[in-house]
Amino acid sequence: MAIVHVSDDAISRDSELGTTPLLQHDTVNGAVDFKGRPAIRSQSGYWRSACFIIVGERIAFYGIGSNLITFLTGPLQESTATAAKNVNIWQGTASLLPLLAAFIADSFLGRYLIIVGASLVYILGLGMLTLSAMLSSATISECKPETKLASCSPKFHITILFFFSLYLVAIGQGGHKPCVQAFGADQFDNHHPKERNARSSFFNWWYLTMAAGCLLTLSFLNYIQENLSWVLGFGIPCLVMLVGLLVFLFGTKTYRFPNEGNKKKSPFVRIGRVFAKAIRNRRINTLSDIAIKDEACDMVTHQRSKQFKFLNKALLTPKGSKDEEACSVSEVEEVKAIFRLVPIWATSLVFGIVYAQVRTFFTKQGVNMDRTVYPGFVIPAASLQSLVTLAIVIFSFIYDRMFVPIARAITKKPSGITMLQRIGTGIFLSIITVVMAALLEMKRLEIAIEFDLVDKPNAIVPMSVWWLIPQYFLFxxxxxxTMVGLQEFFYDQMPDELRSMGLALYLSVIGMGSFLSSFLVFVIEEITRKEDGRSGWFNDNLNQAHIDYFYGLLAVLSVIGLILFIFNAKSYIYIQKGIARG
Incomplete structure (x- = not known):
């Protein structure tokens, strides 16, 4: 859908044609409606539009990802290590794709078209995923009780269809996730007092619907998938996503769109130009070779410009050059601001690695434990992930109403603690989480040995699954x-025009963490593999595996990461003046 710039002449022509003239005070500055006309405040945006946008994508995503490892080790008959690697790679891909989607949306197509296109890909992927589950279920149903498990594995083409569908889902959510929240916020005018306050409420409601969708998925869909039908368990998210798209399209006439006529040069073009200029001028070393703007001369001596000095050459223009336009100071400083975020991003990846375990080995731990709630009802192991969401909802309130006031009284800072202190605290708590998980797994293995269950991979260890509650809740x-801190930090410290990319960047911490987790599993599996070909730490028989060793390794890596994070946080200089260092 093309959005065009509307001039005052166009408004006058509307009046001549007998249409209602658009009063300046009733229009939203910088926004147009779906036909490219100035957006009328009383007829567009605000909650009337936002309500169409807050719909079911999280239900669809969690409906697939939360219990994926169970499907891979069940109907697809993959080993525990292979399934964990596949889940991590998929999760990582789904978390990194928002970076590409944010770039395309901000530079070319706009958020609306990306949302619609991504939703169609999303629905196609979910539909094909449901079909692959149907085919794999048909293959397993043909097996006789005496048939060996290996011969019951789905055929190769079914596996290919499943993974192709799975990555279509990743592409769909990668385009949908970074754009739909930002597009919802676009419906509120930040220059209007009432709408500015409502936009803050929008983010709260967005988070609550996400948490509600996650809880619904983990408590309802996981049970359907494990006890009734994987076909139905994948089909429901497909139906939810389809309804979500229809509701979103139904609200099109009420939406506000950015006025393309006011659009500035893409920030990515400016960043690329700074790099190109700096590289082109890399051989310039003497003042006799360059023509420097007065503004550039002043900034070269600026304290902040002493960082990443090679980019300062983008401020210079060789004498005699046909291209006399050097990059501005603000453009160079914009790139430097992004560079300063890289060490914080890199040292936060240890949290992303621990995050990846919640949907993989945390879930596998619970599979072989006693999950009976009452006779006849067994809770799915993946449903324990709802405890993470429950902890987020409860502690978010405690953090805002209790922790911040107490910390504020001690530190005298408005936010209680800085953004980087908040991130570091979460990394520290994640270390305690994996240590607890390691100790619990050691106890579970001891009980398996005590009851002679080591050689029985499908036996239930007489240890209640509720022992996993502390590690889930603490995480x-x-x-x-950490996650809320990362979101706030990358949004706040990014240049204004790149804040949507900042939201995608914080998500990439989870994506890269998943890839790193998958890499660690691969390396450890190769190192610890037995001479007879059996797996070591990640044996399919969890009673013979040593996930506790893996958790211990993660704890050591996290401690190292936290030390490096603290070092970088102490030297970080916030963009805004007056904010204390982390």
Whole structure:
């Protein structure tokens, strides 16, 4: 859908044609409606539009990802290590794709078209995923009780269809996730007092619907998938996503769109230009070779410009050059601001690695434990992930109403603690989480040995699954600190025009963490593999595996990461003046 710039002449022509003239005070500055006309405040945007946008994508995503490892080790008959690697790679891909989607949306197509296109890909992927589950179920149903498990594995083409569908889902959510929240916020005018306050409420409601969708998925869909039908368990998210798209399209006439006529040069073009200029001028070393603007001369001596000095050459223009236009100071400083975020991003990846375990080995731990709630009802192991969400909801309130006031009284800072202190606290809590998980797994293995269950891979160890509650709940608290802190930090410290990319960047911490987790599993599996070909730490028989060793390794890596994070945080200089260092 093309959005065009509307001039005052166009408004006058509307009046001549007998249409209602658009009063300046009733229009939203910088926004147009779906036909490219100035957006009328009383007829567009605000909650009337936002309500169409807050719909079911999280239900669809969690409906697939939360219990994926169970499907891979069940109907697809993959080993525990292979399934964990596949889940991590898929999760990582789904978390990194928002970076590409944010770039395309901000530079070319706009958020609306990306949302619609991504939703169609999303629905196609979910539909094909449902079909692959149907085919794999048909293959397993043909097996006789005496048939060996290997011969019951789905055929190769079914596996290919499943993974192709799975990555279509990743592409769809990668385009949908970074754009739909930003597009919802676009419906509120930041220059209007009432709408500015409502926009803050929008983010709260967005988070609550996400949490509600996650809880619904983990408590309802996981049970359907494991006890009734994987076909139905994948089909429901497909139906939810389809309804979500129809509701979103139904609200099109009420939406506000950015006025393309006011659009500035893409920030990515400016960043590329700074790099190109700096590289082109890399051989310039003497003042006799360059022509420097007065503004550039002043900034070269600026304290902040002493960082990443090679980019300062983008401020210079060789004498005699046909291209006399050097990059501005603000453009160079914009790139430097992004560079300063890289060490914080890199040292936060240890949290992303621990995050990847919640949907993989945390879930596998619970599979072989006693999950009976009452006779006849067994809770799915993946449903325990709802404890993370529950902890987030509960502790978010405690953090805002109790922790911040107490911390504010001690530190005298408006936010209680800085953004980087908040992130570091969450990383510290994640270390405690994996240590607890390691100790619990050691106890579970001891009980398996005590009851002679080591050689019985499908036996239920007489240990209640509720022992996993502390590690799930504590990780939810850690997520309130680190994930919310990362979101706020990358949004706040990014240049204004790149804040949507900042939201995608914080998500990439989870994506890269998943890839790193998958890499660690691969390396450890190769190192610890037995001479007879059996797996070591990640044996399919969890009673013979040593996930506790893996958790211990993650704890050591996290401690190292936290030390490096603290070092970088102490030297970080916030963009805004007056904010204390982290």
């Amino acid at each position: 939810g608290v850690a997520e309130v600190f």
